[in-house]
Amino acid sequence: MSGSAITDDAHAAWPLEDLEGPIAEPRPGGDSAYVLDRSDSETRRLIMQAELFDKFIRRLLEDAGLTSGMRVLDVGSGAGDVAFAAADIVGPTGAVVGVDVDPSVLAGARARAEKAGRGNVAFLESDCRSSAVDGQFDAVVGRLVLMYVGDVTETLKSLVARVRPGGVVAFAEADFTPVLGYVHAGASELHRTCWDWGTEAFRRAGAHTAMAPILCRAFIESGLGEPHMVLHAPLGCHSDWTGYEWLAESMRSLLPVLENFDIATDEVVNVATLAARLRAEVVRNRFPLMLVPLVGAWARKATQEAGITAVSSAHD
Ligand SMILES: C[S@@+](CC[C@H](N)C(=O)[O-])C[C@H]1O[C@@H](n2cnc3c(N)ncnc32)[C@H](O)[C@@H]1O
Numbered sequence: 225m226s227g228s229a230i231t232d233d234a235h236a237a238w239p240l241e242d243l244e245g246p247i248a249e250p251r252p253g254g255d256s257a258y259v260l261d262r263s264d265s266e267t268r269r270l271i272m273q274a275e276l277f278d279k280f281i282r283r284l285l286e287d288a289g290l291t292s293g294m295r296v297l298d299v300g301s302g303a304g305d306v307a308f309a310a311a312d313i314v315g316p317t318g319a320v321v322g323v324d325v326d327p328s329v330l331a332g333a334r335a336r337a338e339k340a341g342r343g344n345v346a347f348l349e350s351d352c353r354s355s356a357v358d359g360q361f362d363a364v365v366g367r368l369v370l371m372y373v374g375d376v377t378e379t380l381k382s383l384v385a386r387v388r389p390g391g392v393v394a395f396a397e398a399d400f401t402p403v404l405g406y407v408h409a410g411a412s413e414l415h416r417t418c419w420d421w422g423t424e425a426f427r428r429a430g431a432h433t434a435m436a437p438i439l440c441r442a443f444i445e446s447g448l449g450e451p452h453m454v455l456h457a458p459l460g461c462h463s464d465w466t467g468y469e470w471l472a473e474s475m476r477s478l479l480p481v482l483e484n485f486d487i488a489t490d491e492v493v494n495v496a497t498l499a500a501r502l503r504a505e506v507v508r509n510r511f512p513l514m515l516v517p518l519v520g521a522w523a524r525k526a527t528q529e530a531g532i533t534a535v536s537s538a539h540d
Pocket residue numbers: 258260270274299300301302303304305306323324325326329350351352353366367368369372373
């Protein structure tokens with residue numbers, strides 16, 4: 225792959241039917257193999273990602289109804305950034321418990337919490353569907369975690385059971401559909417190819433890659449009612465933007481899967497120069513780079529009074 229100028233076929237109408245079938249279908253069962261790397265460089269990538277999506281996640285949590293004093297469960301905490309955003313909102317009178325199946329990423333999250341003097345956040349190694357943490361929560365939140373579980377509705381039901389009546393449920397998950405449509409409408413070859421590789425890697429590993437309809441259905445089927453939803457996808461064309469590094473580091477993290485499924489080789493991806501090549505293409509072509517689109521969904525659990533199925537959020 226050359227990674228140079230836009231090719232003619234990049235301007236061709238994109239076959240939307242390619243989005244149907246395996247990409248949009250929920251998997252019948254079984255979790256995805258965790259498609260991303262588990263290493264220090266992945267922790268750094270998660271932190272870079274968190275900075276790029278920080279304003280979005282804070283806004284989502286506030287719109288969903290997180291407020292001072294709440295007790296929050298953050299599932300699939302990773303390096304801890306969603307837990308930290310929630311901890312800032314709930315303040316010193318509130319508390320956040322973050323759970324993750326990966327002990328090494330949690331060690332990093334704990335170190336970051338300690339370094340920042342955060343007394344209202346704790347991290348526990350646990351599958352999000354187990355009830356390792358006692359008690360009920362005022363809110364359950366998570367980002368980029370439900371896309372890895374086999375049965376999103378069953379997982380959400382088990383999490384809703386941990387929320388008090390009237391409490392908040394809010395998730396942000398990836399939906400690759402908008403970025404695929406975008407890059408196939410004229411992005412440079414390298415930009416487009418990275419998203420084709422990335423989507424295929426997640427799909428082949430069994431992760432859900434079109435989470436908007438899956439979240440909508442899972443909220444309704446979990447008894448939460450129709451969720452409020454929003455879509456957010458950072459775009460950048462500045463030459464000094466960190467988005468190029470984020471996409472290149474994401475490819476580094478995906479490399480074992482790309483190679484395992486014969487999607488692309490290390491040599492072709494050439495991670496060492498990828499960010500610079502993406503930056504050069506965007507600056508030359510002025511077709512902004514899009515990062516992973518996140519779908520936010522939130523709702524409140526029904527109160528116990530008969531007939532009330534959901535409580536309106538602050539943004540009704
Ligand atoms: C892409 S990272 C996202 C981390 C963090 N939520 C963020 O947005 O920065 C996904 C995390 O979910 C964790 N995870 C995946 N499946 C899980 C499960 N069933 N229960 C708990 N954690 C899970 C992974 O170990 C990983 O750390």
